[in-house]
Amino acid sequence: MSDERHLIETKVSSEVVYRGHFLEVRKDQIALPDGGQAGREYIIHPGAVVIVPILDDGRLVLERQYRYPLQQVLLEFPAGKLDPGESRLTAARRELAEETGYRAREWACAGILHNAAAYSDEFIEIWFARGLEQGERQLDHGELIDLCLMQEEELDRLASAGALTDAKTLIGLLWLQKWRAGRWPLDWQTLDAAQG
Amino acid sequence: MSDERHLIETKVSSEVVYRGHFLEVRKDQIALPDGGQAGREYIIHPGAVVIVPILDDGRLVLERQYRYPLQQVLLEFPAGKLDPGESRLTAARRELAEETGYRAREWACAGILHNAAAYSDEFIEIWFARGLEQGERQLDHGELIDLCLMQEEELDRLASAGALTDAKTLIGLLWLQKWRAGRWPLDWQTLDAAQG
Numbered sequence: 001m002s003d004e005r006h007l008i009e010t011k012v013s014s015e016v017v018y019r020g021h022f023l024e025v026r027k028d029q030i031a032l033p034d035g036g037q038a039g040r041e042y043i044i045h046p047g048a049v050v051i052v053p054i055l056d057d058g059r060l061v062l063e064r065q066y067r068y069p070l071q072q073v074l075l076e077f078p079a080g081k082l083d084p085g086e087s088r089l090t091a092a093r094r095e096l097a098e099e100t101g102y103r104a105r106e107w108a109c110a111g112i113l114h115n116a117a118a119y120s121d122e123f124i125e126i127w128f129a130r131g132l133e134q135g136e137r138q139l140d141h142g143e144l145i146d147l148c149l150m151q152e153e154e155l156d157r158l159a160s161a162g163a164l165t166d167a168k169t170l171i172g173l174l175w176l177q178k179w180r181a182g183r184w185p186l187d188w189q190t191l192d193a194a195q196g
Numbered sequence: 197m198s199d200e201r202h203l204i205e206t207k208v209s210s211e212v213v214y215r216g217h218f219l220e221v222r223k224d225q226i227a228l229p230d231g232g233q234a235g236r237e238y239i240i241h242p243g244a245v246v247i248v249p250i251l252d253d254g255r256l257v258l259e260r261q262y263r264y265p266l267q268q269v270l271l272e273f274p275a276g277k278l279d280p281g282e283s284r285l286t287a288a289r290r291e292l293a294e295e296t297g298y299r300a301r302e303w304a305c306a307g308i309l310h311n312a313a314a315y316s317d318e319f320i321e322i323w324f325a326r327g328l329e330q331g332e333r334q335l336d337h338g339e340l341i342d343l344c345l346m347q348e349e350e351l352d353r354l355a356s357a358g359a360l361t362d363a364k365t366l367i368g369l370l371w372l373q374k375w376r377a378g379r380w381p382l383d384w385q386t387l388d389a390a391q392g
Binding site: 004006007008009017018020021022023025027028030032033034036038039040041042043064065066067068069070073074076111112113114115116117118119120121122123141142144146156159160162165166167168170171173174178183184185 | 200202203204205213214216217218219221223224226228229230232234235236237238239260261262263264265266269270272307308309310311312313314315316317318319337338340342352355356358361362363364366367369370374379380381
């Protein structure tokens with residue numbers, strides 16, 4: 001990696017300007033590397049996970065959910081925020097079980113993505129899950145989710161046609177196709193599915 | 197598309213709870229399709245564009261920029277928010293010129309992505325640009341950006357190794373590889389580069 005010192009911004013002061021039920025907004029005064037100052041407003045986020053769940057027959061488990069800010073239903077891989085103090089793998093197992101009912105025997109981490117780097121500290125860690133067993137779902141209050149089993153080829157076709165727009169889901173598809181093509185390796189670990 | 201009425205949430209009331217220099221946060225009370233009520237907090241965003249700029253020799257134009265919320269430098273395709281009333285293609289041409297100095301003769305739209313559907317109405321429209329000619333950059337105050345010319349294979353290697361985490365850039369790479377493989381078509385239009 002090249003020398004990055006000439007790009008780095010330094011905090012001068014920081015203020016919480018809004019704290020809601022879900023969103024916290026901070027406004028920092030920063031020193032620019034060229035000596036000037038500027039303001040930076042951004043969301044504090046606990047981080048999240050997205051899961052690419054693969055059934056034994058190769059189909060994928062997806063969700064249809066109404067996304068109120070967009071006023072539309074999106075097709076997405078299961079995902080959710082980390083609870084306080086929770087590990088990312090624990091969050092991935094919890095979210096998969098709560099939203100879909102599936103527990104997985106094998107897990108592999110494919111890395112992270114940053115979805116709104118200009119105004120949020122959110123990361124989304126990408127997990128693959130296979131060896132799935134179906135159980136009961138436990139949706140949160142106000143959480144309405146349809147499950148959707150789909151082949152990779154169908155998801156690819158939807159993406160090409162503009163009908164798959166969720167960023168973490170497009171990146172899950174990218175990883176899935178690279179892994180299946182033998183290009184981007186995954187390091188699988190076997191867990192006790194009963195704990196999932 | 198299946199019937200979606202059982203997923204749709206309806207606005208009961210809406211309030212701006214924070215309006216900063218850059219971020220506006222709304223909090224809406226909503227009616228759930230099952231009859232209950234819930235709150236939804238979200239960011240209002242003008243929308244954005246990301247550009248995949250392809251040089252005549254096949255290399256891509258990327259940027260290295262410090263992303264203050266993440267406290268790290270990210271490798272990204274050029275991108276930026278729409279100005280009020282601005283068309284998406286005009287924004288793509290403006291951002292490419294301002295941030296990189298390049299003007300493009302040919303443009304193609306690859307669709308949109310939603311990067312934070314749970315808490316932002318942001319969309320990012322993905323544009324491809326080729327027939328590039330170099331000119332002067334015009335960075336905003338407080339905007340420090342390194343340019344970086346890179347082959348697709350190098351970008352692919354960085355993504356596989358976890359060193360490319362920006363969502364819009366990963367999705368740009370996905371589209372680029374699909375297009376070059378003849379899988380996802382692009383509809384190119386030729387513009388007058390002097391206007392770019």
